[in-house]
Amino acid sequence: MAVNLHIPQKSEIHPVAGVEVGTAEAGIRKADRKDLTVFRLAEGATVAGVFTTNRFRAAPVQLSERHLASGAGIRALVINTGNANAGTGEPGLLAAQQTCETLAGLLGIAPEQVLPFSTGVILEPLPVDRLTAALPAAVQGLQPGNWFDAAYGIMTTDTQPKITSRKVVLGEHTVTITGISKGAGMIRPNMATMLGFLATDAGIDAALLREVTREIADCSFNRITVDGDTSTNDSFIIMASGQAGLKVASRNDPHFTALFEALAEAALELAQKIVRDAEGATKFITVRVEEAANAEEALTVAYAVAQSPLVKTAFYASDPNLGRILCAVGYAGIADLDVSRTRLWLGDTLVASDGGRHPEYTEEDGQRVMKEAEIVVRIALGRGAHTETVYTCDFSHEYVSINADYRS
């Protein structure tokens, strides 16, 4: 029941030169499904990532950060679903390490050149033997055209694969950007999403790529919420193979802006796809907070609205019970908020002003907008010039069903 989630044709997904993808069935949690994905990168690729701020960071997150910091030159990624390898202590770290070592042996690279990722249930031991036993099959299947399999391979409670691809002409070069993401619950990324992988054949200086990855996360994966739960495994990775011939070394490069925007657009699309396919979602909601004194308070208000169970159940019911939105604005935590200057729009309809309902607002206007599958909530605070936007979904019976039954 994803909301307007576009799944491209296979022919629309462009392989990225210098990036190969392979998948396999490891039977981590369930049999007969591809739950293991491997990326192989050509020599010379640069890779950067941002990771969850959750203090119970999963073992693979800890190891990936360590390997990225080692400067070893990342040549492979390995991703399993079905088990998060989080809340697993020292044995979890050893399991992640063993995964890297086995893959490194198969590819003839060093273990530090492998980034591991896991997603699934927390607090259960990773069946690392089943995982490593399936690595040869994934490696054998490596080829540039396998992105669709990978998009399916990293799914958990996702109902749809999330994949995006585009070509951008930058001067004499045509650059390809292709990526995948997953995640449907436990979504309020704080530095990155559950899992997002973006690859380009443009070359990007390693230090620059680290900055760019963080900036892009902050305007895409760090602007979505499903249930406010920041996961233990959030990871967002950009890989730049450099095989397209174009090399961007600094922000002064004439192609920097166009490349940045194309990457950011792809990341935002992947992030929004997570919300469109969020557990139980029937509506895609954009919450835009304007006229804030600074970015932080804009985000605080936007998240208060986007995470309120009462606001989200009203959207589910298509019920313009919009006092709940004002209530969330009111408790967001701006101590000196002047409610008489706050305005609320639902779509283009002005709902509230001067601390109360706008005189021309009618229930019918609200009802009309609430019935749409995609709704924009705009809140102007009358305090400054900062705007922030957060993406969320409604809250349905289905969300409760999915999360009450997830492990069974």
Next chain:
Amino acid sequence: MAVNLHIPQKSEIHPVAGVEVGTAEAGIRKADRKDLTVFRLAEGATVAGVFTTNRFRAAPVQLSERHLASGAGIRALVINTGNANAGTGEPGLLAAQQTCETLAGLLGIAPEQVLPFSTGVILEPLPVDRLTAALPAAVQGLQPGNWFDAAYGIMTTDTQPKITSRKVVLGEHTVTITGISKGAGMIRPNMATMLGFLATDAGIDAALLREVTREIADCSFNRITVDGDTSTNDSFIIMASGQAGLKVASRNDPHFTALFEALAEAALELAQKIVRDAEGATKFITVRVEEAANAEEALTVAYAVAQSPLVKTAFYASDPNLGRILCAVGYAGIADLDVSRTRLWLGDTLVASDGGRHPEYTEEDGQRVMKEAEIVVRIALGRGAHTETVYTCDFSHEYVSINADYRS
């Protein structure tokens, strides 16, 4: 489907000397139900209150604060359900004022001696004419024994009345404490609950009562959450009529501690009753965070766990998917949390230690506790000596149904 909510017999509810209660049907939102409650206090009573921190404070909240600050000597309270008179701007304030004026006229007191309270839908005009038309009937019905009617009279989505009563012997005096509360959704009080009223015939110095009311709110109504939504109308009031002959003028009074504890016990019972009757609740959950460096971080962690939709749906399903609790501890915001020192107990079962699952923990142990109707979650942070406790409930299909249908 309230969880172990004790409804006393009528004979167990003791009238409070100097406090009369009357109710009436005003038809604010629905016909044929008592939706209007009036309290009349004897001359010389002291009254104190704490109110929501929501910036969209309801008109009656603004007026009650003003009247309490005026020092006029509060002699009456008036409470309506069916409409919150919040997000109603200047007309809302006028409606609340008109309510006070009408009641003051009927009782022969000044409008400043009346505290108004409203609860119900936000952003809709209060039908003040229907309210004031019913005031004479409520006044006519005033008598000390009407507490049960009042407990019913202030309900909204509550399925059960919330009422408590006790007698305490303090030296030669027997003091009575009786109170009511309401609230089932939009519950994360921040200063007080939706509505809580506690009366005693002890006398308490006005300035002391203000302090006591805040302190008691902080260990009762300010420690519960249903959905994390802090309402626009939260109000908690303590009335001390002084008719029992006992007068407590300062903290040095020999009876201060016993009286404080009895009032606090009554307030905690009323607050917990709100959680027991929370929208859709099937379980009553106590989240206790121990060994915190300070009270603030203990509360931050407790609320992160108590408000996580994923934790709450797991409780609903009786599924010991306890990694979700660790995950919430991890994202609560303690930047230097050492996860290897964190321990998690479910009831008496040690679930996690050393950053992972405790070696002796079994799924069966977790399952056994999860099936109980009342569950204690204990989290030790290994950082200090502060403990805080928060009360919450699970998250069910019924919560979504109630809040998707609330206005219809």
